[in-house]
Amino acid sequence: MNTKSFKADILLLITAIIWGAAFVAQRVGMDYMGPLTFNAVRFALGAAALIPLIQRIDSEKKKDGTYREVDKGSFIKGSLIAGGALFLGATFQQWGLVYTTAGNAGFITGLYVVFVPIMGLFFKQKTGLPTWIGAVLAVIGMYLLSVNEGFHIEMGDLLVLICAVFFAGHVVVISLLSSKIDPVKFAAGQFVVCSVFSFIGAFSFETMTFAGIWAGIVPILYGGLMSVGVAYTLQVVAQQEAKPAHAAIILSLESVFAALAGWLLLGEILTTQGLIGCGLMLSGMLLSQIKS
Structure with a gap:
């Protein structure tokens, strides 16, 4: 392994750790405010955190003559579509965290x-045997992790499962649009859209108070600046050297770090059945990244 690849792997690992710990911040944030309020503020902070990076990249591109103006039509359309998918995924995830643990949420979200x-089958992309085997393992693991006696799945786990579907759709949307739009500006645009939609929802269905936001300022700052701003930047930098499938395997470890963070910081405990389920889900995630 060369030095650049090793550094990329370290950055991706740090990203996975930050994202895993973010589930704890998101869980704690629900003690002070509603899901939509939390997402509205943290995605606004995440978008703001990317402004210095965008300015630096534009400055460097202007110096070396590679700067290109953004196609406003594609940028607005792409930001609305991706931001809408991100809003739905983040909303169901945050809503689910009101009723489930950070560890469960981390593993179930990872099913994306x-x-x-x-x-990808709907876009005529081939899916190999490892993906189907991985999907079966993930479903069995989800069953062991979330279903109790009487075949009853916990509401929080079901909401996070729905979030994973929307996050998968979000990834597909980005893969179709990112080649046409500057990736960092695209990210900031979708964060703004997600924040605006969340603010509209929060004003409509929740009681937003400055006192509640201030009381939960620590999880909000972590969720906005670290999880959205810093982690995304590290991912962008790392994936310049790491292959997509390789990066996805390392980033999928966020589910493991979510369980560890939930145990260390919130005292969450997984049963033996739950641990086996998590192991099967993680195996399914890794298998899904192997090409036939």
Whole structure:
């Protein structure tokens, strides 16, 4: 492994750790405010955190003569579509975290890496045998993790499962549009759209108070600046050297770090059945990244 690849792997691992710990921040944030309020503020912070990076990239491109003006039509359309998918995924995830643990949410959200190649079938993208085997393992693991006696799935886990479907759709949308739009500006645009939709929802269905936001300022800052701003930047930098499938495998470890963070910081405990389920889900996630 060369030095650049090693550095990329380290950055991706740090990204996975930040994202895993973010599930704890998101869980704690629900003690002070509603899901839509939390997402509205954190995605606004995430968009703001990308402004310095955008300015630096534009400055460097202007110096070396590679700067190109953004196609406003494609940018607005892409931001609305991706931001809408992100809004739905983030909303169901945050809503689910009101009723489930950070560990469960981390593993179930990670199922998007299995859903993405399956969704690709609708766009005539081939899906190999490892993906189908991975999907079966992930479903069995989800059953062991979330279903109790009497075949009853917990409401929070079901909401996070729905979020994983929307996040998979979000990944597919980005793969179709990102080649046409500057990736960092595209990210900031979708964060703004997600924040605006969340603010509209929060004003309509929740009681937003400055006192509640201030009381949960620590999880909001972590969720906005670290999870959205810093982690996304590290991912962009790392994936300049790491192959997509390789990067996806490392990033899928966020589910493991979510469980560890939930155990260390919130005292969450997984049963033996739950641990086996998590192991099967993680195996399914990894298998889904292997090409036939």
